[in-house]
Amino acid sequence: MKVVVVGAGYAGLLAANRLAKKVKAAEIAVINPRPHFVERVRLHQQVAGTAVAAAPLTSMLCDGITSRVAAVDKIGDGSVALDDGTSLDFDYAFLAVGSTVQPMPGSVPVGTWEGAEQARAALAALPAGNTVTVIGGGATGIETAAEVAEARPDLRVRIVGSAVAGGFSHRAYQRVRSGLVRLKVDVVDDGVTEVVGGIVHLRSGAAFASDLTLWAIVSGVPDLAARSGLKVDSEGRALVDEYLRSVDDERIFVVGDCAAVPGARFACALATPQAAHAANTLARLSEGRKPEPYALRYVARAVTLGRKNAVGQFTRPDDTLRRAYVTGRTAVVIKELASRGGKYGARTGTGA
Known part of the structure; x- marks a missing residue:
C-alpha cells in the first residue's frame, strides 16, 4: 500500500x-x-525570541517513512x-x-514560519520607545501581543481587534483582558481598514503610528x-x-x-x-x-499571557463556553503540557 x-x-x-x-x-x-516541522502554537514565541518553533522534519518521522521537500x-x-x-x-x-494567513499590506504575518522569522528580525531591530501593533483579537493576536510585551518591556505594544478576547466569556474574558493590561498592552476594540506608511487606520476613523505592525489573524x-x-x-x-x-x-x-x-x-x-x-x-x-x-469534540480554549500567566476556559463538546476556567500558573502548566503533547503526538503518532 x-x-x-x-x-x-x-x-x-x-x-x-x-x-x-x-x-x-x-x-x-x-x-x-520546507525541511522542518513548525510548531504553530509557538510562533508567537519565535517572534519574541523566547523559543524556537521548528525542528528538523527527519527528527519527527518514524523509521521507514520517507520525506521530500x-x-x-x-x-x-x-x-x-x-x-x-x-x-x-x-x-x-x-x-x-x-x-x-492573508496579511493586510503594510503588516507582517505571524501565523507562518516565514512571516514569524521576518517579524522576529524586525522586532529585534526596533529601538526602545518604538510602537508594535498587533492586529487580531483572537488567540494568535493575544499571545503575540503578550509575548512581545513581556519580552520587550521597552516597547509600547498595542493589540487591535473588533472584539479582543471575544472567544472567551464571563470572568475568563475579564482575566484575559486584565492580563494584557497588566503587561501594559493597550487594548483597542476596533477594526483596521488599512496600514499605510506606518499609520494604522481604524474603522472608527481614528489612526495612529506604528513602527512594526504584525498581522495575527489566521484566515x-x-x-x-x-x-x-x-x-x-x-x-x-x-x-x-x-x-x-x-x-x-x-x-x-x-x-x-x-x-x-x-x-x-x-x-x-x-x-x-x-x-x-x-x-x-x-x-x-x-x-x-x-x-x-x-x-467532533471540544474540551477547552486557552491562551498564554507571557511566560507566567495564562487563561483556559472549559467548553462543552459542541464548543459552547462553560463558566469554569483556570488561570495563573496552573493554566500555564496545562497550556505548556498541551503544547508539548501536540509535538509529542505528532512525532510518535499517539493521541486521540
Whole structure:
C-alpha cells in the first residue's frame, strides 16, 4: 500500500507516524514545502525570541517513512503532482496542508514560519520607545501581543481587534483582558481598514503610528484542494464524508484546518484527533473492517499571557463556553503540557 501525506504539520505528521505503526506494509512518503516541522502554537514565541518553533522534519518521522521537500501542484486520480514536474502515485493520500494567513499590506504575518522569522528580525531591530501593533483579537493576536510585551518591556505594544478576547466569556474574558493590561498592552476594540506608511487606520476613523505592525489573524486555507478539482466550502476547505474522506475521492483523507468538518474551527487541538481517526480508519480498511464515523469534540480554549500567566476556559463538546476556567500558573502548566503533547503526538503518532 502506497500512502502519500501532503503537509508535515501536526495533522500530517501524526497521520504518517500513526499509520506506520498500524500498517507495517505501508510505504509512506511525506511531502512538505520546507525541511522542518513548525510548531504553530509557538510562533508567537519565535517572534519574541523566547523559543524556537521548528525542528528538523527527519527528527519527527518514524523509521521507514520517507520525506521530500517540495510543493504540490495537484492531487487526484491516484497521483500527487509536484512543482518540479515529477509525481508520486498513491493508493491512499492524506491532505493536511493546514490553514494560512492573508496579511493586510503594510503588516507582517505571524501565523507562518516565514512571516514569524521576518517579524522576529524586525522586532529585534526596533529601538526602545518604538510602537508594535498587533492586529487580531483572537488567540494568535493575544499571545503575540503578550509575548512581545513581556519580552520587550521597552516597547509600547498595542493589540487591535473588533472584539479582543471575544472567544472567551464571563470572568475568563475579564482575566484575559486584565492580563494584557497588566503587561501594559493597550487594548483597542476596533477594526483596521488599512496600514499605510506606518499609520494604522481604524474603522472608527481614528489612526495612529506604528513602527512594526504584525498581522495575527489566521484566515483561509491553501487552494490545493480547489485547484485539484475537489469540492470545497466557501472558505476553500475540502468537503469530507463522515469518515474524513474527500466526497470526490474516497482514497483521499482530509484532516486538520483544510478539512470542512461541520462545526470545526482552526485549531491544533482538532487537527490531531482528526489525523488519528483518519489513520485508524485506513488501518481498519486495510484489515477489511468497517470504518467508524468521526465525532467532533471540544474540551477547552486557552491562551498564554507571557511566560507566567495564562487563561483556559472549559467548553462543552459542541464548543459552547462553560463558566469554569483556570488561570495563573496552573493554566500555564496545562497550556505548556498541551503544547508539548501536540509535538509529542505528532512525532510518535499517539493521541486521540
